[in-house]
Each structure stands twice: as structure tokens, then as C-alpha cells.
Amino acid sequence: MGQNKGMDPNRRFLFRRSSLAAQALVQRPPGALPEAEFVELCTRCDACIQACPPQVIQRGDGGFPQMNFKTQGCDACAACLPVCKPRALREPASFGDWLAQIGPACLAARGVECRICGEACEASAIRFRPRLGGVTQPELDAERCTACGACVGGCPTQAISMARR
Ligand code: SF4
Ligand code: SF4
Ligand code: SF4
Known part of the structure; x- marks a missing residue:
């Protein structure tokens, strides 16, 4: 279960700024929108984390999902995309750049x-x-x-x- 549905706007703003500064370091799930939009839309509901068969998505800073390849890689099954209701993840299921x-x-x-x-x-x-x-x-x-x-x-x-x- 996610830790928030309605993040305090001030906290979201502050997190958004710090997140954008660190965006070069954090690999989001496949299909993630650009970082600014992703952080704006993602409700930290954990749905993508729970939907991932190989469990390669984990909760990262601020509770936002990020990739963890310590045990295995993403098999591009795309199961994480449709469960993202706010559509912070969208087709195609790729990792962009x-x-x-x-x-x-x-x-x-x-x-x-x-x-x-x-x-x-x-x-x-x-x-x-x-x-x-x-x-x-x-x-x-x-x-x-x-x-x-x-x-x-x-x-x-x-x-x-x-x-x-
Ligand atoms: S595409 Fe499949 S394996 Fe890759 S992160 Fe999403 S659910 Fe996990
Ligand atoms: S060659 Fe071996 S040590 Fe070098 S990056 Fe590949 S797995 Fe790691
Ligand atoms: S496609 Fe890229 S990230 Fe995936 S195993 Fe090959 S080198 Fe590694």
C-alpha cells in the first residue's frame, strides 16, 4: 500500500525540486514519463512494484519507484504499465535514454x-x-x-x- 495519496503540495514541490536535481541518477520503471511529469503524476501507490514478476522495482527516495537490478534484469513484460492508474508509466515499455x-x-x-x-x-x-x-x-x-x-x-x-x- 502506498504511503500517500495526497502528498502535501509544499512537500511535493520540494521533493520535485530535489528529485529533478537527482534525476540523472535514478532509473524509473520502463515507460516512465520525463522526471518532472513522473514525479507530478506518480502517487507512490506501489502498484508497479507489486505487479513486477521478477521484482526489479523497489521503493526509492520519497517512496517513488526505481529499478533495482541486484538480482536480475527487467524482462520487458510490461506488466507494470497498465497497473499505473495515474499513467506515470506509458507505452512503450522502454528505459528511454x-x-x-x-x-x-x-x-x-x-x-x-x-x-x-x-x-x-x-x-x-x-x-x-x-x-x-x-x-x-x-x-x-x-x-x-x-x-x-x-x-x-x-x-x-x-x-x-x-x-x-
Ligand atoms: S516490464 Fe515487467 S519486468 Fe520490467 S519492470 Fe515492468 S513489470 Fe518488471
Ligand atoms: S567482464 Fe566480468 S568483471 Fe567485467 S564488467 Fe563484465 S561481468 Fe563485470
Ligand atoms: S541490454 Fe544493456 S543493460 Fe541489458 S544486459 Fe545488455 S548491456 Fe546490460
């Missing part, structure tokens, strides 16, 4: 062979090119990446995060 980014903690960057993320990516957005005299490195194809987060949880060094393009 988000994509994965591979950071310096990657084992391959330290000379250790690892291809776990590439095996997890159904979109084949992470490729490992043969490399003479060294360990092959993961390369992200930004055009293919759907920001599904399937690569995040399996990385043994938590080297993968989600970012805006």
Missing part, C-alpha cells in the same frame, strides 16, 4: 578473464573482441543496450551501473 556502463572495477580491466556480463545480455550489447597479448575487454554497444539491467547483478565486482546517455 538509459544504458549500461562498465566501470574500472571490471576484472578484465585488471587482467582477469571474465565474460559473465556478455553471457547475461540477451541483446548481445556486450561484446568481447579478441585481443593480442592480453585479456579481452568488454565493449558496450550503446545502440543495442536496452538498459534492462540483466548484466548488473552477475558482475562479480559490481562494475556495471546504469547511466543516462
Whole structure:
């Protein structure tokens, strides 16, 4: 059950300002409207959280839903969209301008062979090119990446995060 239906307008305004400032850091559920509209419409009812079969949506700051890919990724089932009554989530069920980014903690960057993320990516957005005299490195194809987060949880060094393009 959501913690509010009628958020105090002043609190909503303040949250909206702080949320907008942090919007580059928070990945909303698929189909989310741009952050300003999303925060305006979302009632924090938790319906999307409860509707998500793989449970990859969690309550974030202020009770607003955000993605959590620690255990698995979004399978694009779109079950979260129709349950959003204020229509803060709308078709298409995509993550807009988000994509994965591979950071310096990657084992391959330290000379250790690892291809776990590439095996997890159904979109084949992470490729490992043969490399003479060294360990092959993961390369992200930004055009293919759907920001599904399937690569995040399996990385043994938590080297993968989600970012805006
Ligand atoms: S599309 Fe499906 S798997 Fe992805 S967040 Fe929505 S309910 Fe969860
Ligand atoms: S799973 Fe993590 S450590 Fe392994 S190649 Fe991918 S980013 Fe690097
Ligand atoms: S977030 Fe991108 S790179 Fe990672 S599994 Fe999904 S499509 Fe592949």
C-alpha cells in the first residue's frame, strides 16, 4: 500500500525540486514519463512494484519507484504499465535514454578473464573482441543496450551501473 495519496503540495514541490536535481541518477520503471511529469503524476501507490514478476522495482527516495537490478534484469513484460492508474508509466515499455556502463572495477580491466556480463545480455550489447597479448575487454554497444539491467547483478565486482546517455 502506498504511503500517500495526497502528498502535501509544499512537500511535493520540494521533493520535485530535489528529485529533478537527482534525476540523472535514478532509473524509473520502463515507460516512465520525463522526471518532472513522473514525479507530478506518480502517487507512490506501489502498484508497479507489486505487479513486477521478477521484482526489479523497489521503493526509492520519497517512496517513488526505481529499478533495482541486484538480482536480475527487467524482462520487458510490461506488466507494470497498465497497473499505473495515474499513467506515470506509458507505452512503450522502454528505459528511454538509459544504458549500461562498465566501470574500472571490471576484472578484465585488471587482467582477469571474465565474460559473465556478455553471457547475461540477451541483446548481445556486450561484446568481447579478441585481443593480442592480453585479456579481452568488454565493449558496450550503446545502440543495442536496452538498459534492462540483466548484466548488473552477475558482475562479480559490481562494475556495471546504469547511466543516462
Ligand atoms: S516490464 Fe515487467 S519486468 Fe520490467 S519492470 Fe515492468 S513489470 Fe518488471
Ligand atoms: S561481468 Fe563485470 S568483471 Fe566480468 S567482464 Fe563484465 S564488467 Fe567485467
Ligand atoms: S543493460 Fe544493456 S548491456 Fe546490460 S544486459 Fe541489458 S541490454 Fe545488455
